[in-house]
Amino acid sequence: MKVIVDPDRCVGNGICEALAPELFEVAVSGQARLLVDEISSDQQQLAQQAVDSCPALALTIVP
């Protein structure tokens, strides 16, 4: 699975990066980006937590 970031929604507050620094980084553009090509099975719970914690609803899990 992957997580996509909606650039129109992300406000760059870094909550996803703080929760899951191995998965997300807020780039110099001020928007979050995914750091991995594919989220491994042992990272899925963390990814879900980040998605659920994004106040801007900018993160979406895709298969």
Ligand code: SF4
């Ligand atoms: S938590 Fe949401 S709004 Fe904040 S940086 Fe991450 S994707 Fe963007």
